[in-house]
Each structure stands twice: as structure tokens, then as C-alpha cells.
Amino acid sequence: MTVMESAPVKARKNCAGRSGHPRPTGQDRYSISEVVAHTGLTAHTLRWYERIGLMPHVDRTHTGQRRFTNRDLDWLDLVGKLRLTGMPVADMVRYAELVREGEHTFAEREELLTTHRENVRERIAELQSTLEVLDFKIDVYADARRASERFDPV
Amino acid sequence: MTVMESAPVKARKNCAGRSGHPRPTGQDRYSISEVVAHTGLTAHTLRWYERIGLMPHVDRTHTGQRRFTNRDLDWLDLVGKLRLTGMPVADMVRYAELVREGEHTFAEREELLTTHRENVRERIAELQSTLEVLDFKIDVYADARRASERFDPV
DNA sequence: TATTGAGTTGGAGTGCACTCCAAGCAAGCG
DNA sequence: CGCTTGCTTGGAGTGCACTCCAACTCAATA
Numbered sequence: 402m403t404v405m406e407s408a409p410v411k412a413r414k415n416c417a418g419r420s421g422h423p424r425p426t427g428q429d430r431y432s433i434s435e436v437v438a439h440t441g442l443t444a445h446t447l448r449w450y451e452r453i454g455l456m457p458h459v460d461r462t463h464t465g466q467r468r469f470t471n472r473d474l475d476w477l478d479l480v481g482k483l484r485l486t487g488m489p490v491a492d493m494v495r496y497a498e499l500v501r502e503g504e505h506t507f508a509e510r511e512e513l514l515t516t517h518r519e520n521v522r523e524r525i526a527e528l529q530s531t532l533e534v535l536d537f538k539i540d541v542y543a544d545a546r547r548a549s550e551r552f553d554p555v
Numbered sequence: 556m557t558v559m560e561s562a563p564v565k566a567r568k569n570c571a572g573r574s575g576h577p578r579p580t581g582q583d584r585y586s587i588s589e590v591v592a593h594t595g596l597t598a599h600t601l602r603w604y605e606r607i608g609l610m611p612h613v614d615r616t617h618t619g620q621r622r623f624t625n626r627d628l629d630w631l632d633l634v635g636k637l638r639l640t641g642m643p644v645a646d647m648v649r650y651a652e653l654v655r656e657g658e659h660t661f662a663e664r665e666e667l668l669t670t671h672r673e674n675v676r677e678r679i680a681e682l683q684s685t686l687e688v689l690d691f692k693i694d695v696y697a698d699a700r701r702a703s704e705r706f707d708p709v
Numbered sequence: 710t711a712t713t714g715a716g717t718t719g720g721a722g723t724g725c726a727c728t729c730c731a732a733g734c735a736a737g738c739g
Numbered sequence: 740c741g742c743t744t745g746c747t748t749g750g751a752g753t754g755c756a757c758t759c760c761a762a763c764t765c766a767a768t769a
Contacts, residue, residue, distance in 0.1 A: 434715070444716085445758055452719095464765055466716055479692075482685045490756065504699075511696035518689045525682050528675055531636045535672045538633075542665035545658075587746070598746085599728055606749095618735055620746055644726065 430460070430468040440477050454494050455480065457501060486521045584614070584622040594631050608648050609634065611655060640675045 424439060433444045440447075447467075450456050457476060460468045483493055496513055499506040587598045594601075601621075604610050611630060614622045637647050650667055653660040 432715080443758075446756085448717085449757065464716085466765085479688070482688050485681055486685045486689075507696050507699050507703075511693055511700065514689055514693050514696070518686065518693065521682055521686055521689065525679055525686075527639055528679050528682070531640045532672065532675055532679075534633070534636050535640075535668055535675065539665055539668050539672065542661050542668070545661050546665065549661075597728075600726085602747090603727070618746085620735090
């Protein structure tokens with residue numbers, strides 16, 4: 402059994418960054434399995450990200466194996482953050498394209514991120530308003546439980 | 556062209572509750588299209604919810620058409636809230652089952668909601684930490700823009 | 710030298726949450 | 740009566756984001 406192709410969705414949802422896997426110092430060429438260990442993504446997903454243009458052209462060894470740089474890891478950290486906030490992959494690909502196109506796309510990148518930030522803020526407000534409903538419901542059940550314990554003690 | 560089967564995903568994401576469609580007073584039997592107007596869900600989705608057991612048995616006319624009650628609308632509001640917070644449909648179906656089973660499931664319902672509340676709190680924290688990254692990135696681009704405007708004024 | 714293990718590819722498959730389709734029925738209107 | 744509108748059904752299709760498969764190469768070890 403190989404060690405890669407692991408990392409179920411649930412796990413990734415929690416870590417999705419540097420989590421007990423600090424970046425080895427003084428190194429700048431990581432194999433795919435090292436990146437898997439670092440990011441919590443699967444090797445499949447990393448290859449898929451590259452295929453769809455979400456990676457800034459990953460370097461290869463003379464035998465064709467991928468070698469990721471610290472810059473790639475930084476990029477994957479950002480992508481992970483954007484993913485966590487629910488940015489669609491298509492939008493992240495668009496952002497990656499802008500990065501590849503150079504500095505004259507700064508304004509558009511800023512706009513893309515600003516729009517997304519607004520979405521995230523709305524999402525937070527939404528979640529917070531739902532927390533109130535949840536609190537209320539939970540209180541109702543807790544009250545009922547306490548009442549039944551009073552009449553019908555263990 | 557019929558007016559139903561509308562409500563694109565984006566729109567639902569935003570409203571998903573009473574949004575300019577207050578519940579008609581003194582009424583307690585709503586057709587599916589009225590519920591569509593009220594909830595922002597599509598008729599497809601309402602029927603699908605019923606099929607998978609996410610609705611508490613909807614009443615019918617003598618010709619078999621659905622008639623939703625205010626209680627159903629309340630339930631759909633709650634479901635909408637839970638959906639917005641990312642609760643999987645399977646979990647909501649489980650909750651619906653517990654509700655159908657009666658008051659002896661209060662404890663389990665409370666537990667289900669409490670667990671979910673914890674997830675929502677984590678999600679909010681996650682989003683907030685990402686907001687910081689977003690703010691930082693946006694600042695970088697804004698600084699670059701201001702600098703270029705200084706050297707290269709319009 | 711043979712085997713093992715980590716890596717490669719294109720393309721197919723999966724799971725979720727809808728989303729739509731075709732065919733049909735009932736009521737109201739001209 | 741015929742047409743339109745609103746609704747019904749089971750089952751098939753869609754889009755997203757992966758996720759996996761089969762067949763292969765290469766490098767290192769037993």
C-alpha cells in the first residue's frame with residue numbers, strides 16, 4: 402500500500418495549510434508526495450490543478466517528475482485559503498491567468514479579490530445570523546430536557 | 556412560458572427566506588408556486604425534498620396537488636438556514652426523521668444541532684482568518700496601484 | 710537481475726445537490 | 740370543445756470538484 406493518494410475531504414477541510422508539516426528548511430524542490438504531506442491535498446488534485454491551469458507551470462526533473470518550489474507552496478497556500486472561502490475553481494483559474502499575464506493585471510486582480518472579500522463578509526454575516534437560530538433551537542431542546550429531568554429524574 | 560421553475564442558484568443563495576415575499580395572512584394552504592415565490596426554492600427542489608424525506612408529509616388536494624401549510628413554511632425556513640450553513644442534506648433528512656419520531660428524540664436533536672453549531676463556529680473562524688489574508692493581498696495591490704499612479708499620473 | 714515503490718498520463722468514474730424532461734391530468738376560459 | 744395554465748410523476752441529466760483507473764517509466768534496493 403502506498404502512502405500517497407490519501408487525505409480524505411474531511412481532513413483537508415480542517416488542515417489545508419501547514420499543519421504539523423513545517424516546510425523543510427533550505428529546500429526548494431519538493432516531490433509530489435512531499436507537497437501532499439505539506440498541503441493535505443491529494444496527488445490527484447495537484448495534477449488536476451496543473452491540468453486546469455491553476456498552477457504556475459511546475460518544474461520537472463529530467464525524467465518528467467514534478468518538482469515544486471517554495472513559491473509553488475506559497476501559491477498552494479493561497480489557493481487553499483480561497484478554496485476554504487468557497488471561491489469557485491474557475492475564478493481561481495482566472496486569477497492564476499492574471500498572475501501569469503504580469504504586472505499590468507494588478508488592477509484586475511485587486512478587483513477580483515475585493516469582490517471576493519465582499520462575498521466572504523456576506524457569508525460570515527449569514528453564518529452568524531444562522532447561529533442565532535441554532536442557539537434558539539438548542540435552548541428550546543435544552544429547556545425541554547431540563548423540564549423532563551425535573552419531573553422524571555434519573 | 557410559465558413563471559415557475561425559475562430562481563437561479565445565485566439568487567437563492569442571497570435570499571433563501573422571506574425576501575419581499577411576506578407570508579399571506581390568514582392562509583394556511585399554499586400551492587407549490589406560492590411556496591416557490593416565498594422560499595426562492597424551485598418547484599423541482601420542493602418535490603425532491605419531499606421525495607427524499609426532508610418534508611414532514613405534505614398535504615394534498617383531492618386531485619393530488621400539494622398544499623403546504625404555515626408549519627411547512629416554517630420548516631422550510633429552518634431547512635434553508637441549515638442549508639446556508641452547509642449542513643449536508645443527509646444530516647437534515649436525519650433531523651427530519653427525528654422530528655417525525657416524536658418528543659423522545661429531543662436529546663438526539665439537541666446533540667445534532669449542537670454539533671452543527673460547532674461546525675458553523677469553526678467555519679466562521681476559518682473565514683475570518685482568510686479575510687486577513689485577503690486584506691493583506693488587496694493592500695499590496697492597492698499600494699502598487701497608488702505607486703504607479705504617482706509615477707505615471709493620468 | 711528482479712522487484713518494489715514513487716512517479717507519469719489520458720480518460721473515465723463518483724458523490725452531492727439539484728435540475729430537467731416527457732407524458733399526462735384537472736380546471737378555467739372563449 | 741379545444742386551449743392554456745398549473746400541477747403531477749419516475750427517471751434521466753447536469754455541473755462542480757474532485758477521485759480513481761490502467762498502463763506505463765524510472766530509480767533504488769535485495
